Amino acid sequence: xxxxxxxxxxxxxxxxxxxxxxxxARAGRWLGPIALVALIAFALALPAFVSGFRLYQFTQVLIxxxxxxxxxxxxxxxxxxxxxxxxFYGIGAYTAAIMMDRWNVSYVWTIPTAGLICLxxxxxxxxxxLRLEGLYLALATFSLALAVPQVLKYFEEWTGGSQGIVLxxxxxxxxxxxxxxxxxxLFTLGVTLVLFALAWNLLRxxxxxxxxxxxxxxxxxxxxxxxxxxxxxxxxxxxxxxTGIAGALSALAVAFxxxxxxxxxxxxxxxxxxxxxxxxxxxxxxxxxxxxxxVPNWAQDISKAAPWAxxxxxxxxxxxxxxxxxxxxxxxxxxxLSRSAVGRGKGR
Amino acid sequence: xxxxxxVSDLEAQYGWTRVLHGLSFAVExxxxxxxxxxxxxxxxxTLRAVCQMVKTSGQVRFDGQRIDGxxxxxxxxxxxxxxxxxxxxxxxxxxxxxxxxxxxxxxHRRALAEDYEKIYEYFPVLAQRRRQQAGxxxxxxxxxxxxxxxxxxxxxxxxxxxxxxxxxxxxxxEIFRIVRTINxxxxxxxxxxxxxxxxxxxxxHHAYLLETGRVVMSGPAxxxxxxDAIRRSYLxx
Amino acid sequence: xxxxIQQVVSGLATGGIYASLxxxxxxxxxxxxVVNFAQGEMAMFSTYLAWSMLQAGLPxxxxxxxxxxxxxxxxxxxxxxxxxxxxxxxxxxxxxxxxGLLVIFNSVAGWIYSYIQKPFPSxxxxxxxxxxxxxxxxxxxxxxGITLLVLVLLFLFFRFTTLGLAMRAAAQNPVSSRxxxxxxxxxxxxxxxxxxxxxxxxxxxxxxxxFLDPNMMGGIQLYAFAAATVGGFxxxxxxxVGGILVGVTENLVGTYVSFIGTELKLTVAxxxxxxxxxxxxxxxxGRTVVKRV
Numbered sequence: 001x002x003x004x005x006x007x008x009x010x011x012x013x014x015x016x017x018x019x020x021x022x023x024x025a026r027a028g029r030w031l032g033p034i035a036l037v038a039l040i041a042f043a044l045a046l047p048a049f050v051s052g053f054r055l056y057q058f059t060q061v062l063i064x065x066x067x068x069x070x071x072x073x074x075x076x077x078x079x080x081x082x083x084x085x086x087x088f089y090g091i092g093a094y095t096a097a098i099m100m101d102r103w104n105v106s107y108v109w110t111i112p113t114a115g116l117i118c119l120x121x122x123x124x125x126x127x128x129x130l131r132l133e134g135l136y137l138a139l140a141t142f143s144l145a146l147a148v149p150q151v152l153k154y155f156e157e158w159t160g161g162s163q164g165i166v167l168x169x170x171x172x173x174x175x176x177x178x179x180x181x182x183x184x185x186l187f188t189l190g191v192t193l194v195l196f197a198l199a200w201n202l203l204r205x206x207x208x209x210x211x212x213x214x215x216x217x218x219x220x221x222x223x224x225x226x227x228x229x230x231x232x233x234x235x236x237x238x239x240x241x242x243t244g245i246a247g248a249l250s251a252l253a254v255a256f257x258x259x260x261x262x263x264x265x266x267x268x269x270x271x272x273x274x275x276x277x278x279x280x281x282x283x284x285x286x287x288x289x290x291x292x293x294x295v296p297n298w299a300q301d302i303s304k305a306a307p308w309a310x311x312x313x314x315x316x317x318x319x320x321x322x323x324x325x326x327x328x329x330x331x332x333x334x335x336x337l338s339r340s341a342v343g344r345g346k347g348r
Numbered sequence: 349x350x351x352x353x354x355v356s357d358l359e360a361q362y363g364w365t366r367v368l369h370g371l372s373f374a375v376e377x378x379x380x381x382x383x384x385x386x387x388x389x390x391x392x393x394t395l396r397a398v399c400q401m402v403k404t405s406g407q408v409r410f411d412g413q414r415i416d417g418x419x420x421x422x423x424x425x426x427x428x429x430x431x432x433x434x435x436x437x438x439x440x441x442x443x444x445x446x447x448x449x450x451x452x453x454x455x456h457r458r459a460l461a462e463d464y465e466k467i468y469e470y471f472p473v474l475a476q477r478r479r480q481q482a483g484x485x486x487x488x489x490x491x492x493x494x495x496x497x498x499x500x501x502x503x504x505x506x507x508x509x510x511x512x513x514x515x516x517x518x519x520x521x522e523i524f525r526i527v528r529t530i531n532x533x534x535x536x537x538x539x540x541x542x543x544x545x546x547x548x549x550x551x552x553h554h555a556y557l558l559e560t561g562r563v564v565m566s567g568p569a570x571x572x573x574x575x576d577a578i579r580r581s582y583l584x585x
Numbered sequence: 586x587x588x589x590i591q592q593v594v595s596g597l598a599t600g601g602i603y604a605s606l607x608x609x610x611x612x613x614x615x616x617x618x619v620v621n622f623a624q625g626e627m628a629m630f631s632t633y634l635a636w637s638m639l640q641a642g643l644p645x646x647x648x649x650x651x652x653x654x655x656x657x658x659x660x661x662x663x664x665x666x667x668x669x670x671x672x673x674x675x676x677x678x679x680x681x682x683x684x685g686l687l688v689i690f691n692s693v694a695g696w697i698y699s700y701i702q703k704p705f706p707s708x709x710x711x712x713x714x715x716x717x718x719x720x721x722x723x724x725x726x727x728x729x730g731i732t733l734l735v736l737v738l739l740f741l742f743f744r745f746t747t748l749g750l751a752m753r754a755a756a757q758n759p760v761s762s763r764x765x766x767x768x769x770x771x772x773x774x775x776x777x778x779x780x781x782x783x784x785x786x787x788x789x790x791x792x793x794x795x796f797l798d799p800n801m802m803g804g805i806q807l808y809a810f811a812a813a814t815v816g817g818f819x820x821x822x823x824x825x826v827g828g829i830l831v832g833v834t835e836n837l838v839g840t841y842v843s844f845i846g847t848e849l850k851l852t853v854a855x856x857x858x859x860x861x862x863x864x865x866x867x868x869x870x871g872r873t874v875v876k877r878v
Binding site for chain 3: 075079081083128134135136138139140142143144146147150151154264265268271275303304305306307308309311312313314315316319320323
């Protein structure tokens with residue numbers, strides 16, 4: 001894509017162009033953090049404005065965002081296709097539910113435990129999956145997604161079979177005057193912020209570059225001294241852990257788990273989320289989460305089946321016209337805008 | 349004599365890289381024409397451009413008819429057979445199936461049985477290996493199969509890409525002998541691309557010399573052979 | 586012993602259905618290096634079309650033939666319209682597009698026909714057939730017969746017709762095929778058409794057993810994946826053998842291994858897939874393809 005400014009502008013002395021570039025670039029450097037602070041402030045203030053079901057929906061957006069971030073690490077950054085992340089989401093949810101319901105453990109502890117269990121399960125699944133290239137990994141994970149609800153139903157004494165487990169929503173601690181929904185929202189927000197900060201640190205640096213290198217050319221990556229096997233299986237583990245934590249949070253937020261919630265369509269939902277949000281981006285997780293939470297709600301008014309038809313159309317449509325998702329599109333838009341700003345600056 | 353294939357101002361590119369820069373040449377009806385040049389001169393690309401397998405601009409006329417802009421499949425159906433670089437045999441299919449595929453696009457199927465006979469006469473080795481998987485043939489046999497498959501379409505023009513590549517001198521001589529026979533008796537015109545200039549000039553009637561995507565010299569093969577520059581750079585004596 | 590034979594036969598019947606669907610998957614995989622995740626849902630949708638025609642009062646075999654024809658044309662159009670734009674794109678892109686098709690077919694079927702299970706008739710008599718002491722379901726035997734017939738037809742088509750040969754050639758070496766005058770992209774379309782037609786037959790054979798509903802193919806597609814994986818994605822013969830192996834194993838394990846029963850059947854398929862992929866990723870009949878980097 002040729003920048004409009006670049007082609008239109010006359011060649012100018014280097015220092016003039018440099019000065020022109022620095023103005024929008026400086027704005028760009030500040031825009032990110034400002035937007036981030038504004039976003040966090042908005043998220044913190046949200047319970048003051050919305051309540052009840054609406055607030056629950058936003059809790060669910062945060063939960064999805066965590067799960068999508070996890071899936072995106074694996075599929076977007078590292079190029080390992082997973083069509084079965086709904087399984088890890090389910091394992092996380094059941095870990096939390098069983099701990100709270102059967103063993104009376106405090107909900108706070110269920111979150112790290114779900115993460116740890118999914119880390120281990122993911123790592124173990126990722127270990128043999130190392131040998132599977134693209135399509136075969138897609139197949140294996142897809143099969144996992146198809147099989148998990150049955151397994152959950154099978155271990156009935158633990159999981160409550162197809163009836164599932166009903167939980168009670170956690171109360172706000174320290175005598176805070178918050179409703180349960182508000183507290184679950186804030187708790188989830190806290191976990192989300194921590195996990196996003198961690199992922200940001202991880203993915204923006206050496207590790208992120210290593211993951212992308214493995215995705216784009218694993219042989220060259222190996223030659224550069226990246227331990228492919230270790231990176232790939234650890235990524236699988238961490239990715240599963242994120243998604244598992246999201247699952248555990250969803251058990252708290254919904255206060256109910258049932259095996260058929262974690263079917264193959266949940267996995268496809270998560271995949272839709274990262275397609276819409278944008279592969280290999282961090283902010284894409286939030287766009288994707290907003291999409292998969294709110295679009296089905298609106299679509300449901302048309303028909304019970306409509307949300308899925310719309311997901312399908314969006315999946316295919318995005319592959320055709322916006323393969324880098326909303327985040328990729330916005331990024332491109334931003335680059336264009338700042339370039340044309342440069343062009344104007346130069347033209348003056 | 350009229351030109352069977354007439355190419356003017358041919359340009360071709362892979363992605364952003366232009367490989368051919370305004371090439372013009374012709375193949376006379378009934379003749380063998382060769383394009384010589386070093387590695388990377390654009391010989392293979394020229395053949396691919398004639399068949400529209402790469403992005404091209406410029407005019408290509410076959411038998412007076414414009415064929416640039418047509419699809420490869422349609423060009424083949426008009427009577428141009430292409431034996432690509434690396435032979436392009438269907439390694440998992442049998443020799444006979446390869447030949448059947450060669451005849452896939454032809455209109456008159458009546459003489460088909462006759463043509464099998466003729467092909468097996470030209471290439472007795474293939475007759476022996478009729479039911480064998482093409483991938484199990486030796487390099488020379490595979491090259492023969494590639495030429496045979498091309499002939500099965502009853503072409504008027506045969507494009508041959510480096511038939512000598514990786515083959516023993518004896519085998520190369522055999523293949524070139526067959527090409528000459530086919531040219532003489534079947535009246536198939538040939539456009540041959542070769543790195544081995546000596547053998548190509550022996551076979552061809554007319555030759556073009558290609559350097560970095562441009563024709564730098566052309567003339568009757570016999571005269572080209574005597575040229576000092578050609579002798580020094582391409583014939584090595 | 587009698588129960589064993591009975592179970593094997595009913596395993597053969599379901600195995601034949603898995604084999605058909607697996608073969609459909611393999612055909613598309615061979616032509617385009619893509620696994621069509623929507624294969625099962627396409628079969629389900631075709632079966633609903635057949636149901637509509639039967640409701641309208643058409644005789645069974647008329648509806649059957651019409652459905653197969655419509656499925657063929659539909660598959661061909663899908664390839665031309667939906668898959669063509671992403672031909673040659675990365676695996677992930679194509680997987681996502683076929684998943685998109687999967688959810689679209691599933692939801693449109695639910696939209697039109699609702700999610701309530703419907704009975705689907707079998708063209709075969711409901712009276713069981715008794716040979717010696719062993720009782721066979723007529724539908725099981727009929728399904729085996731139909732599957733065999735279709736397999737033989739397909740084999741003859743690919744082995745002896747020029748079009749079949751051209752399709753095989755196009756799958757193996759598209760560049761050389763083009764140089765033979767074969768219209769390669771149409772061959773891919775034909776492959777999708779045939780696969781869809783095949784799937785439709787499988788759908789109509791399985792629907793009397795599992796009942797018709799938009800999610801009926803979920804488990805069956807998993808078995809078809811298992812069948813294709815066991816046999817090897819590069820081998821049509823493997824897909825058939827794999828399908829039968831999976832069908833018989835499923836039935837025997839379900840009957841004789843008590844802790845699995847019917848509740849963990851899908852998990853057995855998952856285990857089969859993972860074990861085969863780990864021990865012998867090319868499957869029993871597959872060849873190793875060396876890829877250039």
